[in-house]
Structure formats: C-alpha cells, structure tokens
Amino acid sequence: MSNTSPLKDSPLGHDVVYPTHYDPSVLFGIERSLNRQSLHIPEQWHGADIWNGYETSWLNPKGKPVVALARFVIPWNSPRIIESKSFKLYLNSFNDEVVEDMASLVQRMEQDLSAVAGAAVQVSLIPLRALNGQPITALEGQSIDELDISIQDYTPQSDLLTCLPKAAVVTESLVSDLLKSNCPVTGQPDWGSVQVRYTGPQIDPASLLRYIVSLRRHTEFHEHCVERLYSDIQQSCQPERLLVYARYTRRGGLDINPWRSSHADSVEEPRLARQ
Incomplete structure (x- = not known):
C-alpha cells in the first residue's frame, strides 16, 4: 500500500483521475530521513503533524451523504510523511463509499494511514454542528x-x-x-x-x-x-x-x-x- 518510490512518481504535479471508489493505494509516502540528513536533529524530540480535512464525505447505509471535519495526527517519529495530493485523492475516494458508521470509517482510515506513515496515525471525525461558535x-x-x-x-x-x-x-x-x-x-x-x-x-x-x-x-x-x-x-x-x-x-x-x-x-x- 505504501508507495515510497522517488518523489517524481507521486501524483503531485501530474494530472490524475479522481478515484470513483475507495482506494487506499493512491496514498504516497515520503521518507522523512532524506530531508533530515542535512539538519541537526536532536536525539530526543517531540511533536506531530496535525492535519485538518475540510472535504470529508461518505454515504451512510441508506446511500445518504454524510459530511464531517476530519482531524489526523501523524507522529513526528513516523518514518514517512504522507504526500498531500495523494491524501486528498484518498479522502475523495470515500465520496461514494457506503460506510456503516463513523467509528468504522475512523478505524479504516487509521489502518490505511498508519500503514503508509509507518506509525500509528490518530483520526477523529467531527460533525460540522459541533464546530458552531469556534472563534x-x-x-x-x-x-x-x-x-x-x-x-x-x-x-x-x-x-x-x-x-x-x-x-x-x-x-x-x-x-x-x-x-x-x-x-x-x-x-x-x-x-x-x-x-x-x-x-x-x-x-x-x-x-x-x-x-x-x-x-x-x-x-x-x-x-x-x-x-x-x-x-x-x-x-x-x-x-x-x-x-x-x-x-x-x-x-x-x-x-x-x-x-x-x-x-x-x-x-x-x-x-x-x-x-
């Protein structure tokens, strides 16, 4: 599932066809170590990459669309980052996917993203109404x-x-x-x-x-x-x-x-x- 080919092989910068069905194979990982070779990286470090997905949607068992805000936390010590265009393609592959409930979708996303990043990725889906009043x-x-x-x-x-x-x-x-x-x-x-x-x-x-x-x-x-x-x-x-x-x-x-x-x-x- 995790494509770690040279960056030129990623979907970034290329015309691509958006997937019409759930497809985790579009995810593309980029090794962190390549960029870190030129930096002074401490032995002890902390942090994360926090992503927010504003275009997250799927179908419920009756075929009705559901939308939510997605939050993803990728630990700093994962071997790979996830290339953003491939991430977008992956999220859009759920647009016509029937999903039993929000919990099962979170579990599926965590499995797919963790496999590419090489470490446990945390996923949460937030109903839009829960964001009312956010300053x-x-x-x-x-x-x-x-x-x-x-x-x-x-x-x-x-x-x-x-x-x-x-x-x-x-x-x-x-x-x-x-x-x-x-x-x-x-x-x-x-x-x-x-x-x-x-x-x-x-x-x-x-x-x-x-x-x-x-x-x-x-x-x-x-x-x-x-x-x-x-x-x-x-x-x-x-x-x-x-x-x-x-x-x-x-x-x-x-x-x-x-x-x-x-x-x-x-x-x-x-x-x-x-x-």
Whole structure:
C-alpha cells in the first residue's frame, strides 16, 4: 500500500483521475530521513503533524451523504510523511463509499494511514454542528511582523539568527504570519503562521523575522520547513527549551500544522484567519 518510490512518481504535479471508489493505494509516502540528513536533529524530540480535512464525505447505509471535519495526527517519529495530493485523492475516494458508521470509517482510515506513515496515525471525525461558535483567533505570543526592518535574503540562511547582546535568559513566545515557502514539486506557494516558544538567551526578534522571511523562495514540504526552522534556531541560539509550531493555510481541502519541541509539550489548535 505504501508507495515510497522517488518523489517524481507521486501524483503531485501530474494530472490524475479522481478515484470513483475507495482506494487506499493512491496514498504516497515520503521518507522523512532524506530531508533530515542535512539538519541537526536532536536525539530526543517531540511533536506531530496535525492535519485538518475540510472535504470529508461518505454515504451512510441508506446511500445518504454524510459530511464531517476530519482531524489526523501523524507522529513526528513516523518514518514517512504522507504526500498531500495523494491524501486528498484518498479522502475523495470515500465520496461514494457506503460506510456503516463513523467509528468504522475512523478505524479504516487509521489502518490505511498508519500503514503508509509507518506509525500509528490518530483520526477523529467531527460533525460540522459541533464546530458552531469556534472563534477565529491567532497564535499566542508577541507578533514580530510590525518591526521596521530591511530584508534582502529570501533563501534560508541560519546565520541571520542571533541573540541580543548580553542577552538575559527569558521565556517568551514570538509569532509571525509572514511564513511562506514553496512546494518542491509544483512550485506553488505555501502560506503559514509560525510560533517560536523558547526559554534561553533572548533572541533578537529582528533576526528571527529576517530568518522566517528567508524561507520565502525556499522549496520544501511543510513538515520539513518546520524541522529546518527548529534545527537552525536551536543551533544558532542554543535555547534551553524550544518549540516551533506552524499552521499553514489549506490547499485542496487540507491544512497541515506541524510542531516540534525539545520537551514533551502540547499545542493549542486555534483556527486562524486564513484557515
């Protein structure tokens, strides 16, 4: 079921026919290890990739359509990520599939996705009415986007990151909505917001903003960008504790929200203005 052929063989960037019946074979896994070879990855790490699926539907035993919001949690230490277009094709393969009940669909999705990721994937399906009143909010922390600075670099350079002179040790959360990178296959832009939560020598917020913007022309998947952010901040600024969390805007009915932390932690899951 898990296709781990070269990325050029994935459905991304190719014309494909949407499946007309349930088909887990369309799922395509991408090895995490290939991208991590160029990064300083800690031995002890925590985090997950949280996906939200806004176009999830199936048929009940009477043939009546059911819709829901789907939430998927893929652990950071799964050997593979799941390529997003293949994920979309997989979810759409349920559109005309008769399913006994929501619990059986969750079980089937968990089995299929876990087989491709190589680790246990958690799936939950949420009725739309349960989301009434969900607020639009922002990532918690101090926004650095209004800093009046000049920027010239649009490819990632870790040496842009610095701490303040004679920096005291602080605990703070810095947030930017200016994260942008590009799909490594199609070149399409990926837009997101990022939170950097840390304890350590105080990071120069202008240097952090320059570094976040330096990914603007970079080509890498969402999960890989967050790991690059984490790795470069950890290496350059040496915080005692670090969490990097990005929430990306949706594409094809899916948004991806990866986080990585030096310690066992948890993250809020706000719905941002662009989600």
